[in-house]
Amino acid sequence: MTSIPYIDIHTHQADSDPEILSIVNRSISENKNELDRNQAYSIGIHPWDIEKLEIDSIDNHLKDFSADKSSIAIGEIGLDKLIGTNFSIQEKFFTAQVQLAKLTQKPVIIHCVKSQEELLRIKQENDTGTAWVFHGYNKSLQLAKDLLKFGFFLSFGENLLRNEKLQTVFRDIPLDKIFLETDDKQIDIRKIYQKAAEIKGIEIDVLKEQILLNYLKCF
Template identity: 90%
Template sequence: MASIPYIDIHTHQVDSDQEILSIINMSIGESINELDRNQAYSIGIHPWDIEKLEIDSIDIYLKEFSANKSNIAIGEIGLDKLISTDFSIQEKFFTAQLQLAKLTQKPVIIHCVKSQEELLKIKQANETGTTWIFHGYNKSLQMAKDLLKFGFFLSFGENLLKNENLQKVFREVPLDKIFLETDDKQIDIRKIYQKAAEIKGIEIDVLKEQILLNYLKCF
């Protein structure tokens, strides 16, 4: 890429667009053989998938994938109070994967639903020495401030286009602490960049340069 790329920090869509540097989220049952060998990806056990595995099988499942040079992050992993899986089991899976992140010194991409307080407690007790990225951020400004104090980066997605309250939050988050993403949405990351630059009152190239710096710092 000769020019500064658009960085999609978390996506479920494989895209060969040369202007976009994306991190593909890999889930249980998906094969990395389906990806270009140079395609960056994250791998982790999502809270929704916990019941598909026994906790003792985490090491076997994840270490195989995380050893690949194209695996640059552990995730998405985390906590979710809107699912039926016992919360204590979610915490066990989460902390086990944080140990892998610490061992491999890879950033963590976080899924968190109605569990922010528990997330912060776990971070205090399980520091990995790597970046934690809260993906799909759509919470309050106060929560954003709390996460930033704990060293989190915040990644914003499609909701930034239409949620005015979230736009106000985004305006207050420092540029050196943000990422942008498409997640599982069929949307061009350029559209999210355009809106983000508009909210911040800056040129897209300035935004692209700062997010690239954030990426290089974290990865």
């Protein structure tokens, strides 16, 4: 890879395009032996998967994966008030994985739905010494400012293409605090970069260079 890559900080699809550096989200239920050693992964227990597991089994599910050199982040992990899983159990799983991130000195990729206050509290109580990336950001400017005060990075996805309110939020976020992603969408990350550069009023190469610097700082 000779030129500055497009970085897709959170995706569910591996991409062999040599211009794209992606972090592929993998489930703890997947076989570790199936990991591609040339691909970067994030691995964690998503709140949607908690009911399949026991709290005491977290170490067994995660430590092997997190020790793998291709696993460069813990995630996606987090809190979600729109699912039926007991919220206190969600907090236990989340906190346990945050502690693992501290132990392994890996960044975390965050899934958060209607749980921002609890997320900020847990962040304040658990200094991992690593970056926390709030993925799929599509919320208010005020919340963005609150998250930035707590040291979060914000990752923006497909919604940036069409959501004018989100575009206004994105315009006010410092370049050194952003990432871009495709998540589970069938979309080329280049389109999101193109729109992001347009919103910021900068050349796409300037955006690529800054996101690479953000990546190197976090990962």
